[in-house]
Amino acid sequence: MKLAHLADLHLGFRQYDRQTPRGGNQREADVAEAFRRAVDDLLVQRPDLIVVSGDVFHSVRPTNPAILFLFQQLHRLRAGLADAPIVVIAGNHDTPRSVETGTILKLYEALGVHVVVDQARRIAFPQLDCAVLAVPHQALMQAERPALRPERGAAHNIxxxxxVLEDIIDPEWSVSDYGSARLTRPDLAAAQWDYVALGGYHVLHDVAANAWYAGSLEYVNPRAWVQVREEASREVPGKGYLLVEVPGARTSFRPVAAARKHLDLPPIHGAGLTARQLDEQIAQRVAGSKPAIDDQVVRLIVYDVAAGTARDLDHPAIRQYKARALNFHLDVRRPEPQRVVGGGAPGRRHPLPDTLREFLGRRPLDADLDRDEFVRLGVAYLDRVGGEAAERAAGSG
Amino acid sequence: MIRPAEPGSPAPLGRVVATELKPATPHQFHFWTANETTIGIGAIVKVEGPGVGDQGPGRVVYGVVTDGFAYSDLATPLHDVVAAEGDPARAAESPSVRQEIRLWTAAVLRQQPEEPLQPVPLGAVYVASDADVAQALRMDAYVTGAQPSGIPVGLYTAAGLEAPVYLDADFLLGPEAAHLNISGVSGLATKTSAVEFLLASIFEHFPAHKGRVAALCFNVKGPDLCFLDRPGALDDADRRRYERLGITPQPFERVRYYAPFKADGVNLNTLRTHPDLVGDVEPLVWGLSEVLDFAEVLLNRDDIDAKADAFIDFLSDRVLNKEFDDGFGGSHRVQTFADLNGLFRAIFDGLELSGRSDMWRTHHIATIRKVRNRLSNISTRCKGLVTDDGPSSDLPWGRFEDRTVYVVDVANVDPLGQDLVFARAVSKLREHLERRDLGVEAVVVFVDELNKYAPGDGPETYVRKMLLDISERGRYLGLVLFAAEQFRSQVHRRVVGNAGTTLFGRMDADELATPGYHVLSPAVKIKLATLPIGELMVRHPHFTQPIFVRFPRPAVLRGRDGVERFPPAADLPFEEAVVRQLARLDRRIRPNQVKDLIAERRPDDVRRALAAVRRTRPDDALAYFRRMLGARVAPATAPAREAVPPLNPISEEPY
Known part of the structure; x- marks a missing residue:
């Protein structure tokens, strides 16, 4: 039996403000495109069983295009692979927080897809001599979890x-899906299963010879760079899904080409460099990028840049880079504050706006936030509050 | 002739004599007594030397009788034979009774004043009183005072007198000296009884200023230590002795029992399985990480192998509980024996398929195979103690309680497992005592069968190294070894040599002939060889000579009696054993509820859930047990699927 294991589609995920020609969010379209390519490949590979291990949608109330798109793609699969059952479970992203919210996933039952949203279900497929225990996020969050054990009656148990397995959670929750149920290896008892199809960890990862996270099909986390780094360090061949031969759990990874790349350009260490020198190095990094930064998601970290130097950078050039890339994140980081314990008279105290500017300048931000704008807005708010306070003081005086 | 005593003062029982051939010395003297006397070998006597002028009483010397002689004025035995004309019956018809003399040899225990040290004066000899015994044994230094530290060890008994004898806690449990060794032939119930009694004495008399104390006892054979919390039979003499020693004759108030499971993982491997008692026994179960920390124990038994040690260290440091790449494309996270076996398989297969050398990450394949064999050996031979993938259950490290006995019953465990349990438990004790976070300041570790664990010859083992380490360093940490053996001469010299206090029960004559006993007189050896049950010879740093004491029977149920009164229950079937364990935690639980719940569940899952309940002790044990097992999900056959009709295309592409 050939099984296809997909996970973490996150259809409807939106990021950055770049739009498609039709006016939709470009990253949302990218995520959809990845799934379309996966479906194309599935139709070629013709698995006997398809499982999707949660987080089909990025949210409980996905965008209308996402709902329509999934309908289209599942219909393609059902029409093209009429004998291959499809089992879809809800993950933490597409599980409603309250019962009355309901779930759009049920819609796809009309296409003959086995959708498991709240309670665990063991679905027997006699034609495959196989039973699938489908355990959605909600079932794992209940006080009494289902026993994750196979039962007699089927030759193959999936x-x-x-x-998320507790022992592989990354501290920043950048790869593990934040909010996922926590699991231990004894919970899984992988040795008792023919295959364990896991979802909730966005990078391809084996937790046992027959238990895998297939990873997401696209970078669907604001901190994609952590995933990029992990993929590089673990030599994971990008995004895709798994084909699994059962019994034996021989897995083969089916890569799915992304619509665009995430390019983390070599960082610049700016200590002692002038603004002009920094501009030159930034330009070199951009020019040396392979592929070119056009339409890609790009990050360039510049360490140890003083606030004054950052202000003097060639911002028109930077705006050009931002225009070329789908997203160009120039991550200019201030020098580490020097903690000097000194004696004698205290130094001059900085005005509050400067202190705020310095703090916001080094505070970690989501990748899609513009730091300069963020700082500007923060200081403006402070000014406004300060002005109002001064007016009140004058009035009461 | 001995002069009659002055009214109100005790009568002397003898007088010191000294001749050119038998002089009195500073360490030994001789005295004669009437033929009918109450003293014997081991009796403590007091010699009062004559005072000089008005300077008060003279030198006082205390001694212990070490030998005795009886003889008459016969020049040779031939004279007596001739006098009786060779007929022993006619000897009794002799018209005069031949004068007989009783001469005794005593070893000096103490002289007062201590300086200048001089030969024992030729004075009157008296039976020692209570106060004299305290003086003679230098107990006045630690039994009285602002912070007394005397631990009663028994009653010195002679001439109708019973005087308590105390050990100094500073020299029994550290820091001045520490450790206790007890020897004696087996089967007389002396060694174990003495230790049980002494532990009770320590718990009652351990001085408050020295902090808290607990005991960890390894029950390595039989039921001896299985009923310490049950009262045993005492007679009036025992009760009187307890009263004289100031000890309450009662079983230990707080005893915690730990025993591994049998191979089935639910029945405990102990003789304390009677339904009334088994509830107090906590399981002792260790996983891979606990075993791997002390895996050297498994290796040093037959061979010392630095390479294997290095490989085990590698496994502990680099592999255990970490994401690990085997170098052949496989990734492993080793948490259980099964995981480890998977890694070993991958290494062997990888080396074979790749046709590479016999080295894997600088470790030779033979070393890897050896370690693998030893580890799989322990998981097979000690199934029940070592869990393959279940949760661990351990002694309460960091939460040891004051005046509590922790009994680890490994009597029925494979010797390899016994070594592992001992090594790990003692190492953990040492770790926590070094960090001062065990919960008590001093721990007495009782180990029987020292002949087996710390023999004087034979291969160097991890356990022997640990015993040596405790013997030499333990007193600074509060880790005190109480060890018992049959043949002291065959135990490692440094282990017995470091014991500050030594007790001897009845000894084997062959053992007494070994060099270690040359300091004892033939009479003392005879006494040791015929010592009755309940009597011991004590050596202690404050006592300059060995002293005989009598101790009462311990107030706990003897092992053999315990097994008769609480016969071990037969092993229960798996389901029944689970029911019993749960019912112990929550009496509301009905057997059928449990049986329904575990029907057709895998035993490993049931064991794991049971362990979780035991660990958590929830109010509603059954509900928690059900939760830990998880709800069963019944299979439902997927409905026959209708073909999906061709749908009209959606008029607009979503993206």
Missing amino acids: LVLHG
Whole structure:
């Protein structure tokens, strides 16, 4: 039996403000495109069973295009692979927080897809001599979890679930899906299953010879760079899904080409450099990027740049880079504050706006936020509050 | 002739004599007594030397009788034979009774004043009183005072007198000296009884200023230590002795039992399985990480192998609980024996398929195979103690309680497992005592069968190294070894040599003939060889000579009696054993509820859930147990699927 294991589609995920020609969010379209390519490949590979281990949608109330798109793609699969059952479970992203919210996933039952949203279900497929225990996020969050164990009656037993193994959670929750149920290896008892199809960890990862996270099909986390770094360090061949031969759990990774790349340009260490020198190095990094930064998601970290130097950078050039890339994040970082314990008279105290500017300048930000704008806005708010206070003081005086 | 005593003062029982051939010295003297006397070998006597002028009483010397002689004025035995004309029956018809003399040899215990040290004066000899015994044994230095530290060890008994004898806690439990060694032939219930009694004595008399104390006892054979919390039979003499020693005759108030499971993982491997008692026994179960920390124990048994040690260190440091790449494209996270076996398999297969050398990450394949064999050996031979992938259950490290006995029953565990349990438990004790976070300041570790664990010859083992380490360093940490063996001469010299206090029960004559006993007189050896049950010879740093004491029977149920009164229960079937364990935690639980719940569940899952309940002790044990097992999900056959009709295309592409 050939099984296809997909996970973490996150359809409807939006990022950055770049739009498609039709006016939709470009990254949302990218995520959809990745799934379309996966479906194309599935139709070629013709698995006997398809499982999707949660987080089909990025949110409980996905965008209308996402709903329509999934309908289209599942219909393609059902029409093209009429004998291959499709099992879809809800992950933490597409599980409603309250019962009355309901779930759009049920819509796809009309296409003959086995959708498991709240309670765990063991679905037997006699024609495959296979039973799939489908465990959605909600079932793992209940006080009494389902027993994640196979039962007699089927030659092949598959476990599909959405949760994160406690021993592989990354501290920043940049790869693990924040909010996922936590699992331990004894919970899984991987040795008792023919295959365990896991969702909730966005990088391809084996937790046992027969238990895998397929990873997401696209970078669907604001901190994509952590995933990029992990993929590089673990030599993971990008995004895609798994084909699994059962029994034996021989896995083969089917890469799915992304619509665009995430380019983390070599960082610049700016200590002692002038603004002009920095501009030159930034330009070199951009020029040396392979592929070129056009339409890609790009980050360039510049360490140890004083606030004054950052202000003097060639901002028109930077705006040009931003225009070329889908997103160009020039991450200019201030020098580490020197903690000097000194004696004698205290130094001059900085005015509050300067202190705020310095703090916001080094505070970690989501990748899609513009730091300069962020700082400007913060200081403006402070000014406004300060002005109002001064007026009140004058009035009461 | 001995002069009659002055009214109100005790009568002397003898007088010191000294001749050119038998002089009195500063360390030994001789005295004669009437033929009918109450003293014997081991009796403590007091010699009062004559005072000089008005300077008060003279020198006082205390001694212990070490030998005795009886003889008459016969020049040779031939004279007596001739006098009786060779007929022993006619000897009794002799018209005069031949004068007989009783001469005794005593070793000096103490002289007062201590300086200048001089030969024992030729004075009157008296039976020592209570106060004299205290003086003679230098107990006045630690039994009285602002912070007394005397621990009663038994009653010195002679001439109708019973005087308590105390050990100094500073020299029994550290820091001045420490450790206790007890020897004696087996089967007389002396060694274990003495330790049980002494532990009770320590718990009652351990001085408050020295902090808290607990005991960890390894039960390595039989039921001896299985009923310490149950009262045993005492007679009036025992009760009187307890009263004289100031000890309450009662079983230990706080005893915690730990025993591994049998191979089935639910029945405990102990003789304390009677339904009334088994509830107090906590399981002792260790996983891979606990075993791997002390895996050297498994290796040093037959061979010392630095390479294997290095490989085990590698496994502990680099592999255990970490994401690990085997170098052949496989990734492993080793948390259980099964995971480890998977890694070993991958290494062997990888080396074979790749046709590479016999080295894997600088470790030779033979070393890897050896370690693998030893580890799989322990998980097979000690199934029940070592869990393959279940949760661990351990002694309460960091939460040891004052005046509590922790009994680890490994009597029925494979010797390899016993070594592992001992090594790990003692190492953990040492770690926590070094950090001062065990919960008590001093721990007495009782180990029987020292002949087996710390023999004087034979291969160097991890356990022997640990015993040596405790013997030599333990007193600074508060880790005190109480060890017992049959043949002291065959135990490692440094282990017995470091014991500050030594007790001897009845000894084997062959053992007494070994060099270690040359300091004892033939009479003392005879006494040791015929010592009755309940009597011991004590050596202690404050006592300059060995002293005989009698101790009462311990107030706990003897092992053999315990097994008769609380016969071990037969092993229960798996389901029944689970029911019993849960019912112990929550009496509301009905057997059928549990049986329904675990029907067709895998035993490993049931064990894991049971362990979680035991660890958590929830109010509603059954509900928690159900939760830990998880709800069963019944299979439902997928409905026959209708073909999806061709749909009209959606009029607009979503993206």
